[in-house]
Amino acid sequence: MLRALFQPITDVVTRWVASRRPKGRSVELKQKNIFIFPTVAGWAYLTVCLVLYLVAINYQNNLIHGVSFLLIALGVLTIHYTFFNLSGLTVSAVKAGHCYVGEMAEFSLNVEANNLRHYENVHLCFRGEEGGQYFYLGATRERRVTLYVKAKKRGYLTPGLLKIETVFPFGLLRAWSWVALDLSATVYPKPHKGRLPATFNDDVDGRLGNENKGDDFSGLDAYRPGTSLRHIAWKQYAQGRGLLSKNYVGQESQKIWLSWEAWSELSTEARLSVMTYWARECEHQEQEYGLSLPHTSIKPATGPDHLHRVLTELALFRAKDSDRE
Structure with missing residues (x-):
């Protein structure tokens, strides 16, 4: 009253x-x-x-x-x-x-x-x-x-x-x-390990599970922007030969797609948490990865800017409806 x-x-x-x-x-x-x-x-x-x-x-x-x-x-x-x-x-x-x-x-x-x-x-x-x-x-x-x-x-x-x-x-x-x-x-989203999707092949599973340190050196190539610092030939750079990158046999592998349909058994928030985890893991292993969400797709790449873009898309995915999930 x-x-x-x-x-x-x-x-x-x-x-x-x-x-x-x-x-x-x-x-x-x-x-x-x-x-x-x-x-x-x-x-x-x-x-x-x-x-x-x-x-x-x-x-x-x-x-x-x-x-x-x-x-x-x-x-x-x-x-x-x-x-x-x-x-x-x-x-x-x-x-x-x-x-x-x-x-x-x-x-x-x-x-x-x-x-x-x-x-x-x-x-x-x-x-x-x-x-x-x-x-x-x-x-x-x-x-x-x-x-x-x-x-x-x-x-x-x-x-x-x-x-x-x-x-x-x-x-x-x-x-x-x-x-x-x-x-x-x-x-x-809060990262949660979850499982790797069945679409990943054995080579990708091995790369994400344990960093590959046993590749054989196969030569030098011209430096390309975005190349990992671990693969730069620093010794040759110190000799004044310019920026070169090291090539390894077996270095190239399948590009990873973090697809929404790959974890169909999970709820929306659980899917986003698992995709966040594997995006960070791919970035840590310097493995190119892309994102596929309903109505959104990001081409495979690596780098801090790419990771931020992927995580932002995951963060904003149906954000207004997240409280009702």
């Missing part, structure tokens, strides 16, 4: 706060988007000031009058110092680190001061996350801050609102602001 009675007021306040919330890749904190309110200690301090003032009036005591006025003046100055400990800061999104389900996604932010003031004991934390990080800006006018968010499901991870707050200098007042930074990380 009471909740329904106050709901219109709550809605108005919520819309008002949202309208003052800065958004974007980079935001500056100023009067419009900084809130300030007494802490528990602040309310106690205000109560003491009020009691002293009433006692001074009642007993006409000039000394108590002086003490009460001094404390009130100190409280007013605290309002300004607490506000200025946030005002003038610019918070910018730098980058988001990719991770796997169950790991901590890393978000890098840059905090910069637009004036010559020092900023002390300022706390940054994403909504709903514990910990966060404190920072100080003195002679160094900017600082890189790294925050972490638990990745609970695959897909794009948006960390939500960033809270920046301070209780400097005396802990009597808390100044804070909520910032909606345009920043997101890609969360890959």
Whole structure:
């Protein structure tokens, strides 16, 4: 009953706060988007000031009058110092680190001061996350801050609102602001070994199970971009003969396709986990691999960029429906 009675007021306040919330890749904190309110200690301090003032009036005591006025003046100055400990800061999104389900996604932010003031004991934390990080800006006018968010499901991870707050200098007042930074990380499916699909031949199985170190050297060839560093002829390069790559008998093998139909007995999430595992394994063994998903196909290749592209496709595959699987 009471909740329904106050709901219109709550809605108005919520819309008002949202309208003052800065958004974007980079935001500056100023009067419009900084809130300030007494802490528990602040309310106690205000109560003491009020009691002293009433006692001074009642007993006409000039000394108590002086003490009460001094404390009130100190409280007013605290309002300004607490506000200025946030005002003038610019918070910018730098980058988001990719991770796997169950790991901590890393978000890098840059905090910069637009004036010559020092900023002390300022706390940054994403909504709903514990910990966060404190920072100080003195002679160094900017600082890189790294925050972490638990990745609970695959897909794009948006960390939500960033809270920046301070209780400097005396802990009597808390100044804070909520910032909606345009920043997101890609969360890959959690790797799970599973089985190799039956379509892989024995040669591929052997390569992925144990790295092949017994191939016979068959000669040198011109270097091609993307060739493994292990196959570069470093001795000849040191002799000034340029970049050459070593060839081995039996080095070439079947290109691997990570196909959606190869694990038809598994659920969607289990398939994605197994495909993630074998994509990483193929990359580790420097075996060319491609991806085949419904309505998506990536040609076989190797390299960090190729791995990221494959894992991203796996992460985003029916991501909106993953909660219902």
